[in-house]
Amino acid sequence: MSLKFALLGLISIKPASGYDLKRTIERSIYYIWNATSPQIYATLRKLREEGCITSESLPQRGKPDKQMHTITAEGESALAAFVREPIHASVTRDEVLLRVFLGNFIEPQDMRGELLAYLDRVREERAYLESVEARIRAHPGPRAQARTYQLLSLRLKVAQLRATETELMAFCEAGAGAKD
Numbered sequence: 001m002s003l004k005f006a007l008l009g010l011i012s013i014k015p016a017s018g019y020d021l022k023r024t025i026e027r028s029i030y031y032i033w034n035a036t037s038p039q040i041y042a043t044l045r046k047l048r049e050e051g052c053i054t055s056e057s058l059p060q061r062g063k064p065d066k067q068m069h070t071i072t073a074e075g076e077s078a079l080a081a082f083v084r085e086p087i088h089a090s091v092t093r094d095e096v097l098l099r100v101f102l103g104n105f106i107e108p109q110d111m112r113g114e115l116l117a118y119l120d121r122v123r124e125e126r127a128y129l130e131s132v133e134a135r136i137r138a139h140p141g142p143r144a145q146a147r148t149y150q151l152l153s154l155r156l157k158v159a160q161l162r163a164t165e166t167e168l169m170a171f172c173e174a175g176a177g178a179k180d
Contacts (some may be wrong), residue, residue, distance in 0.1 A: 008079045015070040119168040126161040
């Protein structure tokens with residue numbers, strides 16, 4: 001359901017093709033909501049059927065026509081209604097946490113190695129997102145109010161990553177998962 005609103009939000013900022021939307025997701029909201037190209041195109045088709053977007057074919061040289069999608073008034077209303085809904089915790093399906101939960105099914109030193117490798121990836125992701133925030137602050141752009149909320153979502157994700165880092169470091173430093 002949220003992919004629908006992620007796409008509507010991105011299209012409301014700027015009309016885009018499915019390819020453009022995939023690139024934008026990879027550069028901006030992937031840490032919130034990521035999607036494959038087939039998911040994006042299927043959702044765009046549903047949005048068009050629901051009257052939330054219109055699509056225009058733009059000819060390209062040596063390539064198939066490019067479909068540019070624009071949000072409609074109905075789409076803007078649906079997006080506003082979604083944002084107005086009370087904020088609840090999301091349903092979590094987290095493969096990483098499931099693997100940690102089931103960590104006792106492998107050798108402790110192997111699980112510790114997996115956790116340390118995951119800690120490295122968490123640190124890299126946090127550092128990258130912090131650099132994204134620095135770039136946004138350096139070039140705020142014309143949509144100051146939108147940037148305020150975009151930065152909040154980014155900072156919330158960075159805070160989650162920091163908390164994950166702290167817990168993983170404490171666990172590993174306490175010797176948990178070390179070979180007895």
